[in-house]
Amino acid sequence: MEPRYRFDFGTGDPVEGYTKVGPDAAYDGAAAGYGFTRTERVNAKDRGEPGPLRRDFCIPLDTAFVVDVPDGTYRIAALIGDEIAPTETTIRVGQGRLVVHKQRTAPGHYARVVFAARVAGGSLKLTFGGLTPRINALEIDPSPDACTIFLAGDSTVTDQPDDGYPYAGWGQMLPMFVKPDAAVANYALSGRSSKSFIGEGALDRIWQAIKPNDYLLVQFGHNDQKPDAERRTEPFTTYKETLKLYIDGARERGAIPILVTSVQRRFFEADGTLSDTHGEYLVAMRELAAEENVPLVDLVARSKELFERLGPEKTKDLFMWLAPGEFANFPDGAQDNTHFQQQGGIEVARLVYEELKRLQLQPLTLFLR
Missing domain, CATH: 3.40.50.1110 (SGNH hydrolase)
Incomplete structure (x- = not known):
């Protein structure tokens, strides 16, 4: 079976089946096989509610999240939102390929945005932008027939x-x-x-x-x-x-x-x-x-x-x-x-x-x- 990847961002306890990613998770290209390219301006919050995956998140400023994966096509779902603040998040794949443009959520609302990406070179790179970016969770699944x-x-x-x-x-x-x-x-x-x-x-x-x-x-x-x-x-x-x-x-x-x-x-x-x-x-x-x-x-x-x-x-x-x-x-x-x-x-x-x-x-x- 081809590997699937599940990431839960923030500071709370990880959801079962997900790997926890905190704001200091730096990508080193070898050990963990995932992480942020820069962590200086990555922060995290735990609102305490409304429950798993939504309660906590990372604020990915001036950074990309990289995951080592085999080359191929992947279906990616990103959960974005904040219980008390409005958000605006842009996501680019690889070398600047725009997949999510100024995705906005109102306080207490969450967006699950889904897109596909072609990976070459052994790593998936998701670069974050926007006025108030958030990332709560990522699901990355192989999609070879896409x-x-x-x-x-x-x-x-x-x-x-x-x-x-x-x-x-x-x-x-x-x-x-x-x-x-x-x-x-x-x-x-x-x-x-x-x-x-x-x-x-x-x-x-x-x-x-x-x-x-x-x-x-x-x-x-x-x-x-x-x-x-x-x-x-x-x-x-x-x-x-x-x-x-x-x-x-x-x-x-x-x-x-x-x-x-x-x-x-x-x-x-x-x-x-x-x-x-x-x-x-x-x-x-x-x-x-x-x-x-x-x-x-x-x-x-x-x-x-x-x-x-x-x-x-x-x-x-x-x-x-x-x-x-x-x-x-x-x-x-x-x-x-x-x-x-x-x-x-x-x-x-x-x-x-x-x-x-x-x-x-x-x-x-x-x-x-």
Whole structure:
């Protein structure tokens, strides 16, 4: 039987079948196999009521909780609440993948939030945030048969690191829109084209993990335009030929490929419309989707519509347009018309989610919130 994990956070006596985790439980990567990455600002309270798992909790400020587990897919349930105080908790999996966003509870109320996560590297990492975070209990169960949505793409898709906040890819935000019956495995990498992603072995890593009835979303184009030989493809020849390797490889393994056109960049013309910076690559991907009968998420069309509706100023709140001193990781600010800050990643992920719902693919539509 595959191992299951049960954690009861706080200072009271542990509930039967659960491992007690106090505020000083530091992860050392060897002995206990679980703990907080930082304990300096982790505190705990025991309210004395309303009973097991709910009476006590940890307040996980500026920390992550790590559990050593075998690689695979897991279904995770987190109990969050406080008998006398309102709470707001955000949880990210792995390298910043957003699964619980500003979950609020009123005094005396508790939320049981459930999500799935794909683990690689032998440890599950849950990073906590929010104004008043709480964690009362965690249940972690293997879910090897859960559907996995794999992502192959570039910096607009990838999981950006914590020290790059608020920098975010839309793939990093997609788990918010997926039910706990499916997990998102984001293999996208900054700076890669459809060609270099294969050349560096990233697609092979997907092939090693993907299984029948999983899904593979593929968004490339931003870097296929680059002049260097490692990345450059030509729209109607090598670009289409390379993308077909993703399609054929997924189908050979019983998985379902989905093509995604490159998300729109933020370059406005004087009349308030956006410039087309991807040109024939968009035409080529649409052609390939039709030729190979592959579902298509026309993200460039949806994002262009959204950005033009918002206009030049409001779109700055989605892209990496940061004022000096606004974010600690970018003390000098930033002006970036290609990459997103967290809110932009969320809004673009929402567009992908809406388009996936529109496609009505079975059973994928059942896994979307």
